[in-house]
Amino acid sequence: MNNKKIFIKTLKKATVVSCSDIISCEADGSYVQIQTRQGAVLTACKSLTQVHKDIEVAYIIRISQSALVNVHCLTHVHYKDREVELANGKRIHYTVKKRELEGLIDNGLSVDFEDTTPI
Template identity: 40%
Template sequence: MKSNCLIIEDEPHCKERLQLLLEKNHSKDVEISGWAQGLDEAIALFKSGHFDLVFCDIDIKGRNAFEILSELQVEKFDIIFTTAHNSFASEAFRVNALDYLLKPISQEELKEAIDKHLDKKLKSQQNGQPQGAQELKILNKRIEIPTSKGLEFIPAKDIIRCEADGNYTVIYLKDKTKLTVSRTLKEFEKALEKHHFIRPHQSHLVNIKEVKAYHRGKGGTLILTDLTEVEVASRRKEEILRILKST
């Protein structure tokens, strides 16, 4: 099945070049399903459709594309940043970008990026849950976690935090062990939403009862009982503080 692709680019000639390269060399694997020329338009497209792969410029009409990642909970697609500037590379990979391509985009580098996406997609299909897999379940306050050996039943209260790793989630437990599960962070958020968990950042899900302190900053930082520091997205700061103060 082809990957649905979204292009976020405010310069038509850059979009047209990328589209030409994709249609000429990767039409069997990738289908362009949308084009957004601004961040608000991109957010609307995210909410109305599903994309497997996103090409995103960083500087869009004077706004920073990383705002999208603060606004949305993005786990189910790969993002490839396209930009004329190399100064954002470290920040791009910090948010788990699949690749970072400098304009003008070369056919060879684009192919390498597409190959990474297809390889990751294949591995996810081979190692992950099949389409239509059942939702994660909570039974008697224990979450049912699928593993390669079968199932593990973990009390929700024993989870300190969950961290996104592409289409996988790493679960950190109070006994200092961790599990890597082939399910997205969004799925864990849905399963644990009634068990005192909050989403301070697109990459993290945190047990409220394990929050030790909040340190001020642009969005701020949560200090957990295991001394882990978790960034709070600036757009979620007020909501997170309100929840913390009410529990």
């Protein structure tokens, strides 16, 4: 099982988060909004590229220049709208090619995931 955790520094505090608890990460200028399974939204003081390097688990995939998602939290891929839908109902636009997205999802789902409890 993969129990990887990352250290997220925000403006007011630092938090240790299990990668499996991350639902999505979205770029917001020079910051990244990280949404967790517990409903928390953390604002990290680093780029999305750096957050992705820190996470470095196959089940969190980059779907656009400004978004990462946890494949275990995906419920639908809306091809016509070019959006993925997460278990919490949030929809995020993707820009990667359809086949690339499907490959990333397949690869991510094949990885052991330590916490599959519903959101």
